Amino acid sequence: MKLADYYRRGSLAVSFEVFPPKLDTPLESIFDTIRLLKELNPCFISVTYGAGGSQKGRTVEIASRIHNEFHCEAMAHLTCVGHSREDMCQILDELEAAGVQKVLALRGDPPQGQQDFDFSKGEFQYASELVQFIRERKDFSIAAAAYPEGHRACPSIDQDWRHLKAKVDGGVDLLITQLFFDNRIFYHFLDHARAMGIQCPIVPGIMPVFNARQIKRILSLCGASMPADLLLMTDKYGDQPEDMRKAGVEYAIRQIGDLIRHGVDGIHLEPMNKPDLAREILRGVGYLG
Ligand SMILES: Cc1cc2nc3c(=O)[nH]c(=O)nc-3n(C[C@H](O)[C@H](O)[C@H](O)COP(=O)(O)OP(=O)(O)OC[C@H]3O[C@@H](n4cnc5c(N)ncnc54)[C@H](O)[C@@H]3O)c2cc1C
Numbered sequence: 001m002k003l004a005d006y007y008r009r010g011s012l013a014v015s016f017e018v019f020p021p022k023l024d025t026p027l028e029s030i031f032d033t034i035r036l037l038k039e040l041n042p043c044f045i046s047v048t049y050g051a052g053g054s055q056k057g058r059t060v061e062i063a064s065r066i067h068n069e070f071h072c073e074a075m076a077h078l079t080c081v082g083h084s085r086e087d088m089c090q091i092l093d094e095l096e097a098a099g100v101q102k103v104l105a106l107r108g109d110p111p112q113g114q115q116d117f118d119f120s121k122g123e124f125q126y127a128s129e130l131v132q133f134i135r136e137r138k139d140f141s142i143a144a145a146a147y148p149e150g151h152r153a154c155p156s157i158d159q160d161w162r163h164l165k166a167k168v169d170g171g172v173d174l175l176i177t178q179l180f181f182d183n184r185i186f187y188h189f190l191d192h193a194r195a196m197g198i199q200c201p202i203v204p205g206i207m208p209v210f211n212a213r214q215i216k217r218i219l220s221l222c223g224a225s226m227p228a229d230l231l232l233m234t235d236k237y238g239d240q241p242e243d244m245r246k247a248g249v250e251y252a253i254r255q256i257g258d259l260i261r262h263g264v265d266g267i268h269l270e271p272m273n274k275p276d277l278a279r280e281i282l283r284g285v286g287y288l289g
Helices: 003-008 029-038 056-068 085-097 127-137 157-169 183-195 212-222 228-237 241-261 275-284
Strands: 013-018 044-047 074-079 102-106 141-146 174-177 266-269
Touching (some): 003 141, 003 174, 013 029, 029 275, 127 157, 157 183, 183 241, 212 228, 228 241
Parallel strands (some): 013 044, 013 266
């Protein structure tokens, strides 16, 4: 099944994102998470790619086992920064041999501590080049990243969205957005994307908040904004983990409920490898009985 097909079935398509355990943690620890997430009936589970390719083997292996042992559709994130074309061919061949034919094609961030990193010196400069590279070689279904607030490195939001349109035109089947917490930002972006002629499904990436310090760190890295209600919530419950978690689950339920009422194509939930969080939220929005 191609990625876009999940969003044409008339019922809400829910997918999950997991990240590989740190390199000093046994790989097996992720598979309990995957078993529990699979019980929640996702259309696919995606596996992130460590920044700078640091966990590339783990991404391929986890995606392969999701597909072959758990019999669940898997999508591998793939970043091209710092990779040669030969590296990419090898990874794509490994994925294909494992039966994983869905990838989220990304550029990736500059290596840690190198904010002036020059992407033009590498063999791939933008995700659109990776999309084209894969299209020319494999019959994969390709997703790409979208930024409802504009990508933080692009001087203008409109310009970023024009780059997005070019990326999609190169052969993208599905867009998954960066996390956001104010749905109005997503609806505004969606209107623009459709007006620009982007027709593929555009699925909001939703990250539940359960730890105030962690979400502030993530936002400081990805550049998404924190609306006032979330700021007040993290200030109020930041030192009370139980209350913070409860408030974060309620926030996610409200946010996703509103997205569903607006007829979104699907939800890509990033529950930070915590299946219980995903279960509570999906129950709260009526997706699970
Ligand atoms: C859903 C999602 C999942 C992610 N998963 C991971 C992951 O697993 N691992 C990881 O390391 N990172 C991940 N990221 C982060 C991502 O790698 C970074 O945001 C990265 O900085 C940009 O990647 P991209 O694929 O969006 O790049 P691109 O689409 O290449 O865009 C990058 C920048 O280049 C600009 N640009 C694009 N084309 C042109 C052009 N022709 N001329 C000039 N400028 C241009 C864009 O406007 C943008 O500012 C994820 C992001 C999202 C939203």
